[in-house]
Amino acid sequence: MTPTSNSTPSITVVGLGSGGEDQLTLGALKALEQSRLRYVRTADHPAVSDLSGRDIVFESFDSIYEAHDDFTEVYDAIAERLLQIAKESQGEPVVYAVPGHPMVAERTVVLLRERAPKEGVEVRILGGESFLDQVFTSLGFDPIEGFQLLDASEVTRDSLRPRLHTVIGQVYDSFTASDVKLALMNVYPDDYPVVVGQALGVPGQERILNVPLHELDRLDGYGNLTLVFVRADRDETLRRRSFERLQEIVEILRSPEGCPWDREQTHQSIRKNFIEETYEAIEALDNDDPDNMKEEFGDVMLQVLLHSQMEQELGTFDIYDVLAELNDKLIFRHPHVFGGDNARDAEEALRNWEQMKAEEKRRKGAAERASVLDGIPRDLPALMKAYKLQKKAAAVGFDWPDLSGVFDKIEEELAELRSAVKDEPADRQKDELGDLLFAVVNAARFLKADPEEALAGTNRKFTERFHYIEERLRISGKTFDETDLLEMEEWWQKAKNTHL
Numbered sequence: 130m131t132p133t134s135n136s137t138p139s140i141t142v143v144g145l146g147s148g149g150e151d152q153l154t155l156g157a158l159k160a161l162e163q164s165r166l167r168y169v170r171t172a173d174h175p176a177v178s179d180l181s182g183r184d185i186v187f188e189s190f191d192s193i194y195e196a197h198d199d200f201t202e203v204y205d206a207i208a209e210r211l212l213q214i215a216k217e218s219q220g221e222p223v224v225y226a227v228p229g230h231p232m233v234a235e236r237t238v239v240l241l242r243e244r245a246p247k248e249g250v251e252v253r254i255l256g257g258e259s260f261l262d263q264v265f266t267s268l269g270f271d272p273i274e275g276f277q278l279l280d281a282s283e284v285t286r287d288s289l290r291p292r293l294h295t296v297i298g299q300v301y302d303s304f305t306a307s308d309v310k311l312a313l314m315n316v317y318p319d320d321y322p323v324v325v326g327q328a329l330g331v332p333g334q335e336r337i338l339n340v341p342l343h344e345l346d347r348l349d350g351y352g353n354l355t356l357v358f359v360r361a362d363r364d365e366t367l368r369r370r371s372f373e374r375l376q377e378i379v380e381i382l383r384s385p386e387g388c389p390w391d392r393e394q395t396h397q398s399i400r401k402n403f404i405e406e407t408y409e410a411i412e413a414l415d416n417d418d419p420d421n422m423k424e425e426f427g428d429v430m431l432q433v434l435l436h437s438q439m440e441q442e443l444g445t446f447d448i449y450d451v452l453a454e455l456n457d458k459l460i461f462r463h464p465h466v467f468g469g470d471n472a473r474d475a476e477e478a479l480r481n482w483e484q485m486k487a488e489e490k491r492r493k494g495a496a497e498r499a500s501v502l503d504g505i506p507r508d509l510p511a512l513m514k515a516y517k518l519q520k521k522a523a524a525v526g527f528d529w530p531d532l533s534g535v536f537d538k539i540e541e542e543l544a545e546l547r548s549a550v551k552d553e554p555a556d557r558q559k560d561e562l563g564d565l566l567f568a569v570v571n572a573a574r575f576l577k578a579d580p581e582e583a584l585a586g587t588n589r590k591f592t593e594r595f596h597y598i599e600e601r602l603r604i605s606g607k608t609f610d611e612t613d614l615l616e617m618e619e620w621w622q623k624a625k626n627t628h629l
Contacts, residue, residue, distance in 0.1 A: 136220050137220065137249075137250075137251050138215040138216050138218060138220065138223075138248075138249065138250045138251065139215060139222050139223065139250065139251040139252070139253065140211055140212075140215050140222075140223045140224075140225055140241060140245065140250060140251070140252050140253070141160055141164070141222055141223070141224045141225070141252075141253045141254075141255060142225050142226075142227060142231040142238055142241070142252065142253065142254050142255065143157045143160055143161060143224055143225065143226045143227070143231070143255045143257065144157060144226075144227060144228075144229055144230045144231045144255065144256050144257020144258070144259070145157070145169075145174055145176040145177070145226050145227065145228055145229070145257055146176060146228075146229065146230075146257045146258035146259075147228065147229050147258060147259065147260035147262070147263050147328075147329060147330055147331070147354065148175050148176070148258075148263070148328070148329075148330045148331040148332075149175040149176055149179045149331060149332070150176050150179035150180055150183075152176070152257065152258045152330070153176060153257065154255070154256065154257055154258075156255050157255050157256075157257055160224055160255055161180065161185050161224060161226070162183070162185060164222055164223075164224040165221065166214065166218060166221060166222070166223045166224065167185065167186065167187045167188065167224050167226065168187060168188050168189070168190065168211065168214070168223065168224070168225050168226070169187040169188070169189050169190070169225070169226040169227070170189070170190055170207060170225075170226070170227050170228070170237060171189055171190065171191055171194070171228070171353060172187065172189040172191055173191070173352065173353050174228050174353065174354075175328070175331050175334065176226075177189075177226075187226060190203075190206075190207045190210070193206050193207055193210070200236075200282065204236040204237045204240060205240065207237045208237050208240035208241050208244060209244075211223065211225055211237075211241060212241070212244060212245065212248050212250055215248075215250045216248065216249070216250065225237075225241075228260070228353065228354075229257060229258070229259045229260045229261075230256050230257050230258065230259035230260075230261075231254050231255070231256065231257070232254065232256070233259045233260070233261060233278075234260075234278065234280065234298050234299060238254075260298065260329065260330075260354070260356070261278065261296070262330075263329035263330035264296055264326070264329060264356065264358070266329075266330070267326065267329040267330060267335065267337065268324060268326065268329075268337070268358050270294050270360070270361075272294075274294060274361065275292065275293045275294065275361065276293050276294035276295065276296060276361075277290060277293045277294070277295050277296070278296050278298065279295065279296070279297045279298070280297075280298060280299055281297050281298065281299045281300045281301070281305045281306075281308070281309050281357070282299065282305065282308070284297060284308070284309050284312040284313070285312055286312060286315035286316060286370070289312070289313065289315070289316045291316060291317070291359075291361070291362050291364070291367035291368060292361055292362070292363060292368075293361055294358070294359070294360060294361045295358070295359040295361075296356060296357075296358055297309055297356060297357040297358070297359075298356045299353075299356075300325075300351055300355045300356060300357055301351060301352065301353065301355070302351045302352075303346050303347075303348070303351055304346075305351070306345050306346040306348070306351055306357070307345075307346035309345065309357055310342060310343070310345040310346050313342055313345075313359065314342060314343075315370070316367055316370065317342055317359070317367060318342070319341070319342055319343040320341040320342065320343060321341065321342045321359075322339055322340070322341060322342075322360075323339075323340060323341075323342050323345060323357055323358065323359050324337060324338070324339055324340075324357070324358040324359070324360070325337070325338045325340060325345070325348060325355065325356075325357055325358075326338075326355070326356045326357075326358060327350055327352070327354060327355050328354040329354070329356075331354070334354075336350070345357065375430070375434065376434060376438075376448055379431070379434045379435060379438050380438060380441075383435075383438050383439075383442065391435075394435065394439075395439070396436060396439060399432070399435060399436075402432060403429075403432040403436075406425065406428040406429050406431075406432055407429055409425045409428065410422070410425035410426055410428070410429050412425075413425045413426075415585060415589065433448070433451070434448055437451055501521050501522065501524070501525055502518055502521050502522070504521075505517045505518065505521070510581065512566070512570065512580050512581050512584065513580075513581050515566070515567050515570040515580075516570050516573065516574060516579065516580055516581070519570060519571055519574050520574065523574070529571065529575070531575075532572070532575045532576075535568065535571045535572050535575055536572070538568045538571065539565065539568045539569060539571075539572065541568075542561065542564045542565040542567075542568045543565055545561050545564065545565075546558070546561040546562055546564075546565050548561075549561040593624070594621055594624040594625060597620060597621075597623070597624035597627075598617050598620045598621060598624070601620045
């Protein structure tokens with residue numbers, strides 16, 4: 130019997146369940162029996178072979194899989210082909226069968242539902258038993274305990290939650306299994322037990338294997354009905370690489386049951402720690418020491434979390450508000466990345482940043498600054514602050530026309546310092562020294578060299594050369610009292626010549 134045709138093109142999506150024909154709903158079976166135009170995403174499914182015994186045959190889209198290397202292209206091509214078939218069917222209903230339930234892990238159905246209204250095609254859904262029904266039964270867990278369903282092609286460290294049962298579907302082959310293994314190893318130990326389920330609920334085909342994680346991609350028999358299952362685990366060591374666990378630890382430390390010292394701290398009492406930890410992180414950067422960077426970056430993060438936790442206790446904001454503010458800022462200030470605009474080079478990207486920064490403040494209703502120089506942190510190191518003051522002044526045209534004018538100013542300030550040293554009081558000498566340093570910072574700006582970095586480099590160079598002198602003294606069995614400036618200068622020049 131064939132259903133009466135109507136003028137509206139339609140596609141009825143039928144779920145085949147996760148096993149043989151016994152898992153089909155009565156409605157799905159009737160729709161298949163009554164239709165002439167039957168299509169299936171893949172013929173590699175137990176129900177397809179079972180239904181052939183009822184003279185219910187399909188045209189599969191397996192050839193599309195073979196024609197494309199990327200699953201995204203496959204699903205897109207299948208959806209487009211089905212819509213075309215429906216529009217050309219002269220109103221005769223088209224039935225499209227998919228494994229499991231049409232609304233569970235079925236990308237082609239998502240695409241059909243998105244595109245069909247624009248094409249004038251009606252899409253109907255006839256649910257079937259999802260593979261999840263068999264997962265709950267065969268693997269023995271209650272979904273109310275908490276579980277997550279992930280696509281094998283999209284598993285990342287951030288998507289994994291060890292406290293939840295984790296079902297990873299569509300593990301088609303050993304290559305996909307390898308990607309899943311590597312993602313899981315970001316959270317779980319290499320020998321952590323995982324379950325591989327094949328054709329769950331299909332008599333004679335069901336296979337459940339318990340294997341250590343490192344063997345996940347060494348198994349045979351991966352296919353359309355394969356999944357990986359990781360049971361929920363409350364072991365906190367599995368969360369040691371998560372930001373949520375870090376925030377949780379800080380919250381515990383500040384709680385009444387936490388650490389007495391941490392509970393007593395205020396913004397002001399640990400303010401200096403923030404500065405010290407930042408400088409220690411900078412030292413690790415300058416030393417190009419990855420192990421120390423890892424530790425010092427963590428110490429800086431701890432300061433941010435502690436201050437944020439203090440504000441959370443007052444009800445003003447928490448660390449997740451900090452993250453939200455930062456995310457919004459980065460997106461808003463990079464229209465050339467997130468907004469479709471383009472930046473030809475780094476300079477244009479920086480201009481975009483400054484323009485969007487100003488626009489952001491305008492939208493927030495920030496008061497207009499009384500001075501061009503406003504907005505520079507009060508407690509910045511003096512060298513860095515001088516650099517920023519000069520940049521702001523230069524932006525409105527208060528600047529030397531070229532580097533030669535800067536050099537003339539340096540010579541002028543040096544001459545004034547020489548004069549002050551001869552017959553001026555100490556305060557006057559200090560003022561002239563400051564003027565000279567300020568002029569030298571101007572040179573750094575024209576050379577596009579950060580003066581703080583330049584001086585830090587010279588400090589390191591001086592330290593290395595002085596260490597060379599100390600080493601020569603040690604080898605010679607001398608102390609500084611037993612040498613003279615002439616000998617030390619000779620060693621200094623040797624250190625310099627060896628590019629220290």
